[in-house]
Amino acid sequence: MRKKRSWAEPFKIKVVELLKTTTREEREKAIKEAGFNTFLLKSDDVYIDLLTDSGTSAMSDVQWSSMMLGDEAYAGSKNFYSLEKTIQEYYSYKYLVPTHQGRGAEHILSQLMIKEGDYIPGNMYFTTTRLHQEKAGGNFVDVIVDEAHDPSSEFPWKGNVNISKLEKLINKVGADKVPYISYEGCVNMCGGQPFSMENIKELRKVCDKHDIAIMLDATRCAENAYFIKEKEKGYENKSVKEILYEICSYTDGCTMSAKKDSLVNIGGFFACNDEELYKKAQNMCVIFEGLHTYGGMAGRDMEALAQGIKESVMDEHQKARIGQTKYLGQNLLAEGIPIVVPCGGHAIFLDAKAFLPHLDQDDFPAQTLAAELYLESGIRAMERGNVSAGRDPETGKNRRPPLELVRLTLPRRVYTQAHMDVTTEAIVEVYKNRDKITGLKFEYEPEYLRFFQARFSKK
Numbered sequence: 001m002r003k004k005r006s007w008a009e010p011f012k013i014k015v016v017e018l019l020k021t022t023t024r025e026e027r028e029k030a031i032k033e034a035g036f037n038t039f040l041l042k043s044d045d046v047y048i049d050l051l052t053d054s055g056t057s058a059m060s061d062v063q064w065s066s067m068m069l070g071d072e073a074y075a076g077s078k079n080f081y082s083l084e085k086t087i088q089e090y091y092s093y094k095y096l097v098p099t100h101q102g103r104g105a106e107h108i109l110s111q112l113m114i115k116e117g118d119y120i121p122g123n124m125y126f127t128t129t130r131l132h133q134e135k136a137g138g139n140f141v142d143v144i145v146d147e148a149h150d151p152s153s154e155f156p157w158k159g160n161v162n163i164s165k166l167e168k169l170i171n172k173v174g175a176d177k178v179p180y181i182s183y184e185g186c187v188n189m190c191g192g193q194p195f196s197m198e199n200i201k202e203l204r205k206v207c208d209k210h211d212i213a214i215m216l217d218a219t220r221c222a223e224n225a226y227f228i229k230e231k232e233k234g235y236e237n238k239s240v241k242e243i244l245y246e247i248c249s250y251t252d253g254c255t256m257s258a259k260k261d262s263l264v265n266i267g268g269f270f271a272c273n274d275e276e277l278y279k280k281a282q283n284m285c286v287i288f289e290g291l292h293t294y295g296g297m298a299g300r301d302m303e304a305l306a307q308g309i310k311e312s313v314m315d316e317h318q319k320a321r322i323g324q325t326k327y328l329g330q331n332l333l334a335e336g337i338p339i340v341v342p343c344g345g346h347a348i349f350l351d352a353k354a355f356l357p358h359l360d361q362d363d364f365p366a367q368t369l370a371a372e373l374y375l376e377s378g379i380r381a382m383e384r385g386n387v388s389a390g391r392d393p394e395t396g397k398n399r400r401p402p403l404e405l406v407r408l409t410l411p412r413r414v415y416t417q418a419h420m421d422v423t424t425e426a427i428v429e430v431y432k433n434r435d436k437i438t439g440l441k442f443e444y445e446p447e448y449l450r451f452f453q454a455r456f457s458k459k
């Protein structure tokens with residue numbers, strides 16, 4: 001009797017996009033021209049693209065057909081009302097302000113809620129989120145559990161807030177200096193690691209006591225909901241849809257990059273329950289995004305997003321999504337490759353410090369490893385380490401974060417298990433030759449979010 005029951009993609013493939021392979025010589029030229037930064041490679045020179053899961057997912061036939069229902073009226077498009085109803089039903093919030101993508105929503109939230117000198121605690125930073133908080137005059141404070149900083153800790157809820165770290169901060173600076181806590185699902189920077197429902201309930205209690213809002217970064221909360229279903233007692237028989245709704249119900253509002261969970265190529269939103277805040281957000285939307293009933297999205301994009309949200313909470317979808325990530329992770333672990341455990345939702349992260357222990361962190365091991373993987377195979381990953389963390393505004397020095405990672409990010413519904421096998425083999429090959437790999441130094445370092453546009457050369 002066969003005991004193991006595998007997952008399979010809950011779809012069949014109707015249209016395919018052909019992939020291009022390149023020679024090592026072509027890749028050597030391409031990566032040099034890109035300044036050893038995978039963000040600067042041309043997509044045409046890439047074989048399997050694991051740079052990001054942002055806007056790279058495959059839409060369903062139903063989403064594509066919903067694009068024909070686009071109502072491109074400047075004001076009051078019917079697709080806005082369809083999206084608004086979907087957000088109320090799936091994310092629980094009363095009020096919706098669409099934005100061009102996640103950072104548009106972060107900009108609005110930060111400018112409206114943060115005053116000069118405020119503190120914004122969060123479960124680890126995200127690049128654009130922290131920058132918008134700082135630009136609004138705030139100081140980000142990391143209050144994530146310690147396990148999150150340890151790539152080898154098997155703790156299942158590495159996305160949790162450490163409540164005593166949070167209370168310590170509140171007691172030190174005073175609750176009136178903490179406008180909200182920034183709470184992210186499946187925390188990107190520590191490996192796509194989820195928080196538990198227990199944690200968010202506790203957080204709600206503490207925040208109620210001090211009258212502090214909880215603003216959810218809902219970007220990957222459908223994936224977080226699946227982890228709760230899989231691992232948290234009492235949730236095994238609830239649907240992803242119910243769990244997602246419950247998560248949101250403990251919070252006061254959210255920012256969302258719909259390019260991730262929601263299976264669309266562009267879009268985002270800000271949502272909340274407070275009418276005053278909503279009105280202010282609508283007003284800011286017209287300055288920076290567009291009229292408050294489209295916020296930078298076409299009508300057709302809003303309709304595809306509404307449908308994408310419905311598909312994103314299907315249990316079978318998340319089972320295959322998280323299942324594929326785990327498949328890649330387990331392949332790598334079986335080969336002895338150092339990765340962040342437990343396997344996260346949207347990506348597998350190589351531990352570049354353990355992979356290239358002979359490099360100093362200021363030689364940018366993760367940046368180096370991403371470039372080497374491209375050279376070996378044409379597979380594109382990205383750096384999440386010292387380059388992404390940037391410089392400390394006070395000392396001007398590299399932040400040298402505990403985690404120095406290369407992210408292999410899986411677009412949703414795009415690649416197959418065979419692609420995961422080829423990826424594993426390429427990484428094993430780089431690992432075999434790791435002793436010969438030398439580090440990188442900056443040739444050009446932009447002021448903001450330097451990882452996107454920086455250029456390097458070999459040390």
Ligand SMILES: *Cc1c(COP(=O)(O)O)cnc(C)c1O
Pocket residue numbers: 054101102103104126128129184188217219220256257258259260267268
């Ligand atoms: C991508 C992302 C954002 C920013 O969203 P964009 O759509 O890229 O502007 C914010 N938070 C998290 C956790 C993200 O992954």
